[in-house]
Amino acid sequence: RPVPALALKANAGRFFRPPDFGELFGDRGGTIGNTDLVPERGWQWDVGLRWAPEPSELVRASVDLAHFWNAVEDQIILVQNGQGTSVPLNFGRTWTQGLEAALSLDIGGWVDSQSNLTQTVSRNLSTRHDVANNQLPRQPAWEVHQATSVHWREHIRLGHSYSYTAGNYWDATNWFLAAPRSIHGAFLRV
Numbered sequence: 001r002p003v004p005a006l007a008l009k010a011n012a013g014r015f016f017r018p019p020d021f022g023e024l025f026g027d028r029g030g031t032i033g034n035t036d037l038v039p040e041r042g043w044q045w046d047v048g049l050r051w052a053p054e055p056s057e058l059v060r061a062s063v064d065l066a067h068f069w070n071a072v073e074d075q076i077i078l079v080q081n082g083q084g085t086s087v088p089l090n091f092g093r094t095w096t097q098g099l100e101a102a103l104s105l106d107i108g109g110w111v112d113s114q115s116n117l118t119q120t121v122s123r124n125l126s127t128r129h130d131v132a133n134n135q136l137p138r139q140p141a142w143e144v145h146q147a148t149s150v151h152w153r154e155h156i157r158l159g160h161s162y163s164y165t166a167g168n169y170w171d172a173t174n175w176f177l178a179a180p181r182s183i184h185g186a187f188l189r190v
Contacts, residue, residue, distance in 0.1 A: 012045035042072035080170035093125035140168040
């Protein structure tokens with residue numbers, strides 16, 4: 001903490017992740033299992049900061065910014081097959097990096113707002129000409145999430161949520177592109 005309102009964060013390390021139960025054996029027909037999967041392993045790091053100024057009587061706020069980077073061997077990724085179901089596959093070498101930003105607000109103890117933005121660049125490092133340097137399946141370039149609610153203590157809460165996911169590929173060849181999607185939601189809790 002160079003100053004009380006600013007926290008700097010960083011971590012780095014090597015990781016190992018075995019396939020989970022759903023990846024190995026499937027999930028009710030939407031995802032077919034793959035018992036030939038091998039564990040993921042790789043290197044990752046991220047660095048970021050959190051700025052949270054001294055709260056006033058009216059506003060409490062914080063801003064988080066971070067950069068992340070991963071280099072993975074045998075990364076497990078869901079890929080859609082010709083029958084429209086998803087199959088987890090090991091990808092040889094992959095690389096992903098990106099930026100994340102988050103804004104949290106509390107106004108007067110009555111309004112809460114949380115906004116998140118993620119920008120991701122991913123690459124298949126395979127030497128196969130049909131997939132080399134392609135974007136990884138199901139890794140959208142942009143994701144946005146926003147939720148705002150108005151509440152009276154914890155007795156009643158009314159809110160709206162929004163999420164946006166940029167178009168992303170379903171397959172390693174980057175042939176099938178899913179359309180961008182936006183989802184709005186509303187809720188009332190008493």
